[in-house]
Amino acid sequence: MRIGYARISTDGQSIDLQVDALKRFGCDLIFKDEAYSGASRNRPGLGQCLLQLKVGDDLVVWKLDRLGRSLPHLIEVVSELDRRRIGLVSLSEAINTGSPGGVLVFHIMAALAQFERALISERTKAGMLSARQRGRHVGRPRKLDDGLVIAAISETDGKPGGIADAAMRLGVSRATVYRALKRVHCA
Numbered sequence: 001m002r003i004g005y006a007r008i009s010t011d012g013q014s015i016d017l018q019v020d021a022l023k024r025f026g027c028d029l030i031f032k033d034e035a036y037s038g039a040s041r042n043r044p045g046l047g048q049c050l051l052q053l054k055v056g057d058d059l060v061v062w063k064l065d066r067l068g069r070s071l072p073h074l075i076e077v078v079s080e081l082d083r084r085r086i087g088l089v090s091l092s093e094a095i096n097t098g099s100p101g102g103v104l105v106f107h108i109m110a111a112l113a114q115f116e117r118a119l120i121s122e123r124t125k126a127g128m129l130s131a132r133q134r135g136r137h138v139g140r141p142r143k144l145d146d147g148l149v150i151a152a153i154s155e156t157d158g159k160p161g162g163i164a165d166a167a168m169r170l171g172v173s174r175a176t177v178y179r180a181l182k183r184v185h186c187a
Helices: 016-025 044-052 071-083 100-133 146-156 162-170 174-186
Strands: 002-008 029-034 058-061 087-090
Touching: 002 016, 002 044, 016 029, 029 044, 071 087, 071 100, 146 162, 146 174, 162 174
Parallel strands: 002 029, 002 058, 058 087
Antiparallel strands: none
């Protein structure tokens, strides 16, 4: 039996293209997840689909990224399908894990995707290091600038509860004030 799975990430997208392609391929059942991210592992349609699949069935998707966005999750799903003797067919990539060649193509594509993600991560880390070396702040924007911290602390300096009062006036936690103080004194 061919069982289809279709997914869209947002309400603004249409699932019709995928469903039509799955029907043309001859899927007997089609499960859907609408407005679910591929990164989410808790997708009701996918869960029902995986429960429905039996030995000898094929799970059919329009494209691999509809099944999962992360490589580890994709490999986990395909390994589970293989263990249960269920095939995976991806219409857009022309992958069919029911054949040794299809399994090879899947693993090559998965390895290339993992390599690409590693390169992107490496370039991102290099860019962040370069920015830090030039004195730029990397990451989430700071809630407090150094001038505000110095002014707030100088007003409360020596008074009991000074840091707590400064934090309350600035609308941040005491930990944020302490981090800002550390940054100001280290600079």
